[in-house]
Amino acid sequence: MFYIRCPYCEEHRDEQEFHRVAEANLVRPSDPDGCSDQEWGEYLYFRKNTRGEYNELWVHSVGCRKFFNIQRNTETYEILNTSPV
């Protein structure tokens, strides 16, 4: 079970207080209606899913309810950094 530092609460808490939401830094296109199906599909479905260092969006769901980024290694499960969105 991960030990995660919430950058808002500024405390380490057990993983069960959190959950993973998505890949970090997915930006909603500013003009969705101007996107082609291809572009909208990229935004909807295509993710890097990197083996190794990866940025993810998590939420402190039963804590402060804040969303934040975790930089972690998906191979070793090491957490390198957590930061506010």
Place this chain on the structure above:
Amino acid sequence: MTEINRLDSGGNIDRTQKITFTFNGKSYTGYQGDTVASALLASGVNIVARSFKYRRPRGIMAAGVEEPNAVLQLGKYEATQVPNILATQQEIYEGLTCRSVTGWPSCDVDFGGLIGRFMGKMLPPGFYYKTFMKPAFLWHTYEKYIRKAAGLGRSPKESDADRYDHVHHNIDVLIVGAGPAGLIAATRLSAANVRIMLAEETTEMGGSLLSSQQDINGKDAKVWVKAALKDLQANPDVRLLTRATVNGFHDHNFVTVNERVTDHLAEKAPTGQARQILHKVRCKWIILASGAHERPLVFGNNDVPGCMTASAISTYIHRYGVIPGSRLVLMTNNDNAYHTAIDWYQCGRTVIAVVDTRPNPEGKIVQKVREMGINVFAGKAVIDVRGRNRVTGVVIADIEPSGQAVMGMLTTLDCDTVASSGGWSPVVHLSCHTGCRPKWREDIQAFVPGSHRENILFAGSVNGHYDLANCLQEAVNCADQIILNESLTVQEVLGDFKVESALEEPIMPLFSIPHTKPVMQSPKQFVDFQNDVTVSAIDLAVREGFHSIEHVKRYTVMGFGTDQGKLGNINGMAIVANALDKSIPEVGTTTFRPNYTPVAFGTIVGRYRNQLFDPERYTAMHRWHCDNGALFEDVGQWKRPWYFQAYPGEKMQDALNRECLAVRQSVGIMDASTLGKIDIQGKDAREFLGRVYTNAWAKLAVGKCRYGVMCNEDGMVFDDGVTACLAEQHFLMTTTTGGAAKVLEWLELFHQTEWPELDVYFNSVTDHWATIAINGPNARKLLSELCEGIDLDKDKFKLMDWRQGIVAGVPARVFRISFTGELSFEINVQANYGMHVWKALQVAGKKYKLTPYGTETMHVLRAEKGFIIAGQDTDGSVTPLDLGMDWCLSNKKSFSYIGKRGMARSDCLRKGRKQLVGIQTKSKEVMIPEGSQAVDNPYQPLPLEALGHITSSYFSANLNQSIAMGFIKDGFNRMGDTVYYPQPDGTIITAEICSPVFYDPNGDKQHVE
């Protein structure tokens, strides 16, 4: 039975406390401090099990957690049954009752033994699959019998009578194992003002020192152990746990420790005590001092009772005062095992010979043994064992220095016990749980922990330091490393030691003793005792093409038992390496996974059972529902009334018919408190709603409500509900009962990550309000009797209005919204007034025959009106367009709301999508099961082309017919067409596509006077 093998003195048992217990229906005695194994050995019990496949008699081989044979079913009563307990771990208490898990009718007279004896050659690895898998359909028949014959223990049929606990710890250093390394590390750290937990698997701290004759600081090692423990106990920051197995090493230094608190006291835990505790430990550092297990050598008939590991014999002598035989032959490839010969000799029993496989052993201890007058045969090996129920002798031969062949004259020695030592295997398991691989050390012929990324240090024999001086020094170094890394101040330097180094000659790389005959014709040489895996089985697996150790493991089932191959796996890997002509590190180990030893389900579950398994949520009116015949339905964690029985035993369909008619004919009342409620405030609240809902919110006036549909970015519906405008910058959103948490997180996600510039705040207020829905033509009359401050006139308080007022004397928000199509009011009051208002409505409602109804009636009534339930009629693949809800989409909004672009994708707009329509069966009394698939022609060639499935299907008492909704490809254009629903029983239901609004299509009912 007398304790023929009990020594007159010695051992850490209390000879004044005699204990009687029962094994396989027979009564035995032992002393306080004995394990079942030590007591059985004391009484001269040879056979404790029948082997898994060949049903061969088996005896106790080891003294600890690595024991493969002595597996017990514990418990006198059904509720206290515990399967797969090791006799070597279970301490005896007065009245303890246990049996072998294998053997029928008993392990002494085993029916299967007969089969094993004659069929042994016919049971190669993969036998079950090869023999029984064809024809495939019969496997299910065979499987039942095969599994029954194979069983290892059984679970109790009654609920566990004991209680288990979980305890969380946040500490600085966890030390695994209280042998010399663990003890000295704890001692040294205890001066550094850190929180320490020292967990020891066995009953007593001290590890190898408890059966050693070495001195520390010039005194008996046991004296040193006592002194160290006394100091540690005095330190409040040190937590000492015995009978506590560290079972799992998880990510980020999270460790699970299973403490068996009362297993040694009685059948059932004493009142007020937990039987076992699962310690969940988060620590900064771990010192792994888990020690090593001695592995036996593999030789012919090495499973006959009386064959044991050398160190186990020493443990029984020193810790329990038990010597498990009279005449010993010891086979070894190393110096260390000579201690056992000395121990045996000093008990006054005969050592027939030490058989050393090394050509020329000349170490100090070898000389010492020779000086005692004990025969030491060098360059020889035991190739076969005589005897069936107990060892009667061994056959020895010369062995080549390479260990690859035996030769020369065969000699037979009479004996009743064969001890063997093939060296030591460090207990590296925990070091591997987070994915690290162990590394091979050629000099000690063992795997030690590999490189590691967590804060974990290794000390003592787990790291290959078997010599006491080296072991202690490494542990001291570990402690100092932590002190240095954490910049700790030490009050005084503890843990200095003086120990004489016992230099040993090197071990001979040898795991399996060859026989004079080829592998397939030699006597059985067992590698994994619990699973009856032999050298020839591994050999065959390799010859059949299984070259990866993971494949060999699965094919031969080596290491699959409850012991997880603690005794045999390294030998097995070496044998695979030899067969493949590879080195051991090239073959590698199988994967070590948590848990290290089996853990009782009760311990894993802890207190989270029955009511505490998952929290139940009750509304403010729950007690009334219970008292008035409600049957409940689980919706998420909520308990919602499903329907109410008017009298005990009322059938469900009768109750539903009664409730449905009552609502449409007079008035019904429903508890709608569980609907999710989110309070939304801020000057951009309105803008925000417009972005997350598909329809327009810009012009919704204070005092008005609006139904909204929420979509994902892909354009698929995921929730719906009514949102009321409470004030210009203040809204109350309702969600489905199950979707409340998800919707709140969805709103927060978009606010926090996409539109933080919007001034808007969300808060869940679901539990703050009790919501009472009254539905039916008499709803207004009923409400008017209790309501003040609201003009209920139908033109003043219109559909989709809400008003603030007083109901039954308390402040209320009343919403005129309808999910039934009837005149309907939803009364929201502060939750603690809920019961009062509910009861007041019951009293006032008597004259209208006010009828309580539950979720099922609600479902029927909304289906009569064609209203959807998000999550029942939608499944994440349905757009609002597919539901015929074009009216709910706004194209006028400047902002591209969530879902707009998604539902405009070409696939969402194409012809032939499945669309939600009404389905009317031709025979009106027939109901179509939900999930049934529609086809145009049930007689078309297979596979049938499915048009879509039924999502909702009910019997409508108001219409006296069945009604259904479902998806049909291009359904909106197929009104009036006939479709067919083939059923699993072969029948075909014929139905017609129609409008989903079955009742009151013009919507007149909600406007009654």
